Amino acid sequence: MDKLRIVPLGGGPGTVTSNMWLYEYGNEAIVVDCGIGFPEDKVSDDILLPDITYLKAKRLHLNGVLLTHGHDDHYAALPHLLAELGFPPIYGSRLTAALAQDKLEEFNLKAKVSVIKETDRVKLGPFTVEPVHVTHSVPDCFHYLITTPVGKIYHGSDFKFDLTPLDHWPPNFAKIVKLAEDGVLCALIDCLRSERPGMTPSETTLTPALKRELNHWGGRLIFTTMSSQIHRIQQAIDVALGFGRKLCFIGRSMERTSQIARALGYLNFPPKAVIKPKEIKRFKDFQLCLIISGSQGQEASSLTRYAAGRHKILKAKPTDKIIYSTDIIPGNEQAVFNVIDKLARLGTSVVYQETTDDLHVSGHASAGEQQLLMELINPNYLYPIGGSFRHMYRFKELARQLGFKAEQCILPDFGQAVEFDESGRMSLAEILPLNLPRINQNQ
Numbered sequence: 001m002d003k004l005r006i007v008p009l010g011g012g013p014g015t016v017t018s019n020m021w022l023y024e025y026g027n028e029a030i031v032v033d034c035g036i037g038f039p040e041d042k043v044s045d046d047i048l049l050p051d052i053t054y055l056k057a058k059r060l061h062l063n064g065v066l067l068t069h070g071h072d073d074h075y076a077a078l079p080h081l082l083a084e085l086g087f088p089p090i091y092g093s094r095l096t097a098a099l100a101q102d103k104l105e106e107f108n109l110k111a112k113v114s115v116i117k118e119t120d121r122v123k124l125g126p127f128t129v130e131p132v133h134v135t136h137s138v139p140d141c142f143h144y145l146i147t148t149p150v151g152k153i154y155h156g157s158d159f160k161f162d163l164t165p166l167d168h169w170p171p172n173f174a175k176i177v178k179l180a181e182d183g184v185l186c187a188l189i190d191c192l193r194s195e196r197p198g199m200t201p202s203e204t205t206l207t208p209a210l211k212r213e214l215n216h217w218g219g220r221l222i223f224t225t226m227s228s229q230i231h232r233i234q235q236a237i238d239v240a241l242g243f244g245r246k247l248c249f250i251g252r253s254m255e256r257t258s259q260i261a262r263a264l265g266y267l268n269f270p271p272k273a274v275i276k277p278k279e280i281k282r283f284k285d286f287q288l289c290l291i292i293s294g295s296q297g298q299e300a301s302s303l304t305r306y307a308a309g310r311h312k313i314l315k316a317k318p319t320d321k322i323i324y325s326t327d328i329i330p331g332n333e334q335a336v337f338n339v340i341d342k343l344a345r346l347g348t349s350v351v352y353q354e355t356t357d358d359l360h361v362s363g364h365a366s367a368g369e370q371q372l373l374m375e376l377i378n379p380n381y382l383y384p385i386g387g388s389f390r391h392m393y394r395f396k397e398l399a400r401q402l403g404f405k406a407e408q409c410i411l412p413d414f415g416q417a418v419e420f421d422e423s424g425r426m427s428l429a430e431i432l433p434l435n436l437p438r439i440n441q442n443q
């Protein structure tokens with residue numbers, strides 16, 4: 001009888017980005033996520049792609065690609081790999097599908113990303129997939145329960161348990177418990193913040209800090225975050241509108257994402273509150289809130305060009321206040337701090353993680369939430385994903401605290417396949433010689 005194999009085509013264990021997980025049974029396969037990665041020696045806007053050599057060499061029949069959520073490291077490799085993957089069906093939540101669809105259109109690709117609802121059960125060859133709504137730093141995220149011929153696998157990609165999210169749509173705990181009722185073979189769980197005890201604060205805790213930063217500020221507010229941080233952008237919008245400011249979205253990703261999110265009802269603001277970048281000069285500084293792309297120090301971004309004095313419309317003023325409301329993706333630190341250095345030289349006021357720690361909360365589950373998910377599912381095996389080896393190791397300690405045995409927690413190597421036989425017994429398989437292709441995304 002065939003074995004179930006879980007193969008990390010983007011590297012998997014020990015890596016945070018370039019997520020692409022192959023589930024293989026016999027000749028049949030599905031893939032969860034298709035994201036880009038960021039090289040450690042980042043000196044430009046280079047990105048990494050998952051390495052699909054294994055998938056192609058084995059000539060597997062790919063039944064579909066399931067997207068967990070709308071972050072680049074989970075879907076943005078699609079336009080680069082779709083043709084090589086043979087244009088398989090792609091699925092995601094309403095927002096994830098819209099963001100992925102927009103990314104494909106940016107590359108002039110005609111493929112359709114299908115929307116699945118949380119109540120759907122999708123049959124993909126020998127796999128049946130059931131989405132579970134969870135919270136993270138982009139709305140409308142899914143975990144997936146994948147029923148395979150050898151047992152159920154819970155694919156718990158990036159999440160946190162936000163009990164008071166801005167959209168009043170908390171994680172579906174009841175569904176997690178129900179799906180896990182008759183036993184889960186293995187749960188893959190986001191372990192990135194396993195070192196942090198307790199629970200990650202709710203996204204909605206940021207509003208007071210944003211109000212404080214705007215109170216009595218007479219200059220322009222320039223707000224930057226990841227464009228997918230839709231609830232964060234909504235809070236900035238609400239606070240700015242409360243101070244009577246106009247909104248201006250600057251930068252391709254910010255403009256596109258805000259349009260998509262507003263059209264689908266994930267972002268709310270009156271259209272007349274928004275002005276175009278070329279209209280900025282018609283307003284006084286205290287009337288403006290500029291929401292700008294470039295929180296990760298991307299070379300070609302609007303904020304980087306503003307800081308370097310290279311932005312066509314937006315020229316820096318010493319009375320500008322730039323708020324970074326973001327985590328720096330590992331590998332981007334140098335690029336971000338280079339931009340902040342430039343902003344400091346311009347004499348602007350810059351507020352960021354190192355100066356004020358209440359303008360950002362993580363989108364990832366802390367130790368308490370990871371343990372809660374382990375308890376709710378109570379699988380035979382636990383497989384920490386989305387973190388470095390030290391995060392995986394700490395995750396294992398958290399599992400041990402709950403009574404899981406050491407051999408129940410899988411700690412594979414970078415690129416290592418994991419197998420489950422028909423009796424559900426797990427074994428570590430070969431390590432793939434992965435070589436993630438590196439490309440420059442501005443070319």
Ligand SMILES: [Zn+2]
Nearest residue numbers: 069071136158
């Ligand atoms: Zn994410």
